[in-house]
Amino acid sequence: MQSQSRRRLRLLSHWSLREMMDGRKISMLLTGAVSIVMLGFGIMVLAGWVFPQAPNSVRVMVGIVFLLMGVHRFLMTRLQAKQAERLDE
Numbered sequence: 001m002q003s004q005s006r007r008r009l010r011l012l013s014h015w016s017l018r019e020m021m022d023g024r025k026i027s028m029l030l031t032g033a034v035s036i037v038m039l040g041f042g043i044m045v046l047a048g049w050v051f052p053q054a055p056n057s058v059r060v061m062v063g064i065v066f067l068l069m070g071v072h073r074f075l076m077t078r079l080q081a082k083q084a085e086r087l088d089e
Helices: 002-020 023-047 056-088
Strands: none
Touching (some): 023 056
């Protein structure tokens, strides 16, 4: 019985490794992480945790730019993923 469970585990780990090696999924994960970082950085700039010595107008402008860049990247990643799924079908 142990050999069967080991065989199943080996097949599952091989399958997940093969799925993880798909370039589109890696790209989506990376761009998703970058968009989250940009959103977080925009929030930190707006809150004053980053660049507290900058004038308020500059800090707000930079924070809004990072927020918009993060939202744009996130939405574009989602749109590209949906288009890729439609093409695969």
